[in-house]
Amino acid sequence: MVTTSSEPVIIVGGGQSGLAAARAALSVGLRPVVLHAGVDTVGSWPDYYDSLTLFSPARYSALPGMAFGGADPDRHPTRDEVVAYLRRYAGSLDANIRTSVRVTAVHPRPGTGYMVSTDTGDEIPAAGVIAASGSFGNPHLPLLPGRENYAGQVRHVAHYRRPEPYAGKRVIVVGAGNSAVQVAHELASHANVTLATRAPIQFVPQRIRGRDLHHWLHVTGTDRLPRAVLTRLVRHAALLDTGVYREAIASGLLARREMFTAFTPDGVVWADGSSEVVDAVIFATGYRPNLDYLAPLGTLERGMPRQVAGVSTTHPGLVYLGLEFQRSFSSNTLRGVGRDAACVVAALAERVSGATPRRRWLTERLPVRR
Ligand SMILES: Cc1cc2nc3c(=O)[nH]c(=O)nc-3n(C[C@H](O)[C@H](O)[C@H](O)COP(=O)(O)OP(=O)(O)OC[C@H]3O[C@@H](n4cnc5c(N)ncnc54)[C@H](O)[C@@H]3O)c2cc1C
Numbered sequence: 001m002v003t004t005s006s007e008p009v010i011i012v013g014g015g016q017s018g019l020a021a022a023r024a025a026l027s028v029g030l031r032p033v034v035l036h037a038g039v040d041t042v043g044s045w046p047d048y049y050d051s052l053t054l055f056s057p058a059r060y061s062a063l064p065g066m067a068f069g070g071a072d073p074d075r076h077p078t079r080d081e082v083v084a085y086l087r088r089y090a091g092s093l094d095a096n097i098r099t100s101v102r103v104t105a106v107h108p109r110p111g112t113g114y115m116v117s118t119d120t121g122d123e124i125p126a127a128g129v130i131a132a133s134g135s136f137g138n139p140h141l142p143l144l145p146g147r148e149n150y151a152g153q154v155r156h157v158a159h160y161r162r163p164e165p166y167a168g169k170r171v172i173v174v175g176a177g178n179s180a181v182q183v184a185h186e187l188a189s190h191a192n193v194t195l196a197t198r199a200p201i202q203f204v205p206q207r208i209r210g211r212d213l214h215h216w217l218h219v220t221g222t223d224r225l226p227r228a229v230l231t232r233l234v235r236h237a238a239l240l241d242t243g244v245y246r247e248a249i250a251s252g253l254l255a256r257r258e259m260f261t262a263f264t265p266d267g268v269v270w271a272d273g274s275s276e277v278v279d280a281v282i283f284a285t286g287y288r289p290n291l292d293y294l295a296p297l298g299t300l301e302r303g304m305p306r307q308v309a310g311v312s313t314t315h316p317g318l319v320y321l322g323l324e325f326q327r328s329f330s331s332n333t334l335r336g337v338g339r340d341a342a343c344v345v346a347a348l349a350e351r352v353s354g355a356t357p358r359r360r361w362l363t364e365r366l367p368v369r370r
Contacts, residue, residue, distance in 0.1 A: 008033040008096075009348065010116045010126040012103045012293065015043020016086060017132035017322030020063050020337045022095040024345035025130070030352060032095055032130075035118060037102040041090035042083045044136035050162045051186055052079040055178060055240050056335055060214040063089055064338035074212065082334070103133075103293045106318075113317065127352045128317035130344065131294060131305070135287035135324070138303075142174075142285055146263035150281075157183055157284040163190040166280060172268065174259065175284030176201050177238075181245050183284060185254055194255040201249070201256065206242045213240065214335070223336065227325040289323060310344040317351045319344035 009025055011018045014036025025032035034041070054061050059073035061082075066089050068077065077085070090097060102119040106129055109115050116124045139156035147154065157179050169191045173184035176197040184195045195201075206213055217223040239245060248254040260268035267278040288303055299306055299314045310326045312318035321341055322332055330336025 007031075007113060007125050007127040009128040009130060009352065010035060010103070010106075010114070010124060011130040011132055012106075012116075013043070013131075013133035013322075014038065014041035014090070014097060014099065015045070015132065015134050015322070016063060016089075016334055017043070017134065017337050017341070018130075019086065019089055019093065020341035021130045021132050021321050021345060022093055022097070023063070023065060024338075024341040025348075026093070026095060028345060028349045030128075030345070030349060033124070034095060034097040035101045035103050035116070035124075036097065036099050039099050040083075040087065041097055041099065042086040044134055045079055045083045045086065047136065047158070048079050049157075049160050049179075049183065050079070051182070053077065054082065054334070056214045056333070057212050060212075060218060061334045063334060064341070066092060105293050105296050107296050108315070128319070128348045130319050130321055130348065131289075131291055132321040133290050133293075134322055135289050137290040138288045139283075140286045140288050141283050144263055145261070146265075146269075149265050150263040150267075151265055152267070152278055153280040155280065155282050157282055158287070160282055163187045166191040169279040170277065172196050172260070172278055172281045173284060174281065175286075177284060177286075178240055180284030181239050181241075181254075183282065185245055185248055188248065188254045194257050195249075196257055196259045198259045201245075202238045203241045203246050204238045206240050217330070223330045224328045224339070226328060289320075294318075310340055311347045317348065319348050 008031040011021045011032050011034045014034050018034050018036065019041060022032045022034050053076045057074045058068040058070055058077050061077060062068040068085055103116055104119050105117040107115045109125070114126045114129050116126050116129065136158060139158040141156055160183055163186050166187055167190045171187055171191045171193050173180050173187065173193060174196045176199065180195065181201070184193050187193045204213065208216055249256050258271040260270050262269045264275050267276045269275045289305060291300060291305060294300055297315055299312060299318065305320055306313045307320050310320045310323065320326065321344055322337060324332045327340050327343065328336060331340050
């Protein structure tokens with residue numbers, strides 16, 4: 001069934017995914033309304049740790065339609081540069097963006113379309129919904145025996161900002177990906193740190209033949225490979241490295257051990273059966289999609305959306321953006337989300353017939369709060 005486009009398409013979330021979705025929706029003549037829980041349409045970037053720099057150079061870190069900018073396109077921008085870029089990007093879109101509005105539920109309507117409920121008390125009829133609410137709000141912590149009796153500090157890396165509070169402490173960082181190793185490396189000059197991983201770390205060189213890896217991902221098309229192909233090439237979490245992390249581990253500056261098996265009341269039990277007193281454990285063990293508001297649709301399976309390439313397999317007119325490996329290796333990145341946005345919005349537009357010509361609905365915008 002096809003819905004009528006006199007109603008807006010609701011985009012849930014005003015991060016890079018929501019903004020890319022808004023731009024793509026505008027380009028096909030849909031009426032996007034972005035509902036964003038935060039006060040500033042920069043997604044979760046301000047909440048990432050202070051020392052974060054992008055894995056990709058500025059030239060490969062832009063959303064569609066606006067270059068990242070700055071003097072050196074080969075630099076790796078800081079977190080705050082990304083925040084400033086997204087703010088500029090949101091400002092450049094002629095889109096209806098409503099901030100400080102959290103979507104609390106999406107209900108199906110008899111026949112077609114959706115009713116979107118918000119924490120401001122609005123009930124908004126929608127021709128379609130683009131779930132672009134990220135995963136940072138849903139950090140994943142693995143269940144380990146004894147955790148409930150452990151008296152030390154257990155944190156997800158989502159709540160880590162800087163190393164100083166850990167000065168002089170015995171800390172374990174769990175994980176083998178970029179966040180885990182970046183944070184462990186930064187902590188190593190303040191605390192006694194061990195990186196705990198299930199498998200050996202798989203290093204991927206940041207530079208190959210004098211060019212950043214992202215250049216090669218781009219020119220070879222690897223960036224666009226679907227998960228099924230890529231996981232045959234890369235089996236474990238891979239760590240982008242200029243050589244600094246490999247050297248830190250090889251020199252013993254940063255210790256690595258096989259993942260511990262359980263907590264004790266004051267520490268952990270290592271895989272070899274020995275136990276050790278530990279002050280804090282930081283889990284860099286990933287995130288899960290943050291989609292509770294879709295529960296009324298019954299479309300989630302153990303919290304994960306039922307979808308193919310970002311298009312719901314259960315609900316016509318419902319699409320997703322920013323899921324990890326949604327279509328490719330780069331789906332959940334600044335450089336990749338624009339490609340996915342074009343695809344899911346094209347799928348959505350097919351469900352929403354007779355889209356109002358762009359010229360007309362630009363004059364019908366709801367008040368914008370930024
Ligand atoms: C530590 C870290 C480092 C990363 N480094 C890189 C990197 O170097 N390069 C790169 O390209 N990518 C990187 N990423 C991955 C990715 O680009 C970011 O996670 C990015 O922020 C994802 O954007 P998003 O818009 O999908 O989600 P988010 O940035 O999380 O934005 C979603 C927004 O939706 C809002 N929201 C959530 N629920 C609701 C609701 N119910 N109603 C309304 N609003 C809601 C939230 O407030 C949030 O601001 C990194 C991720 C992390 C965690």
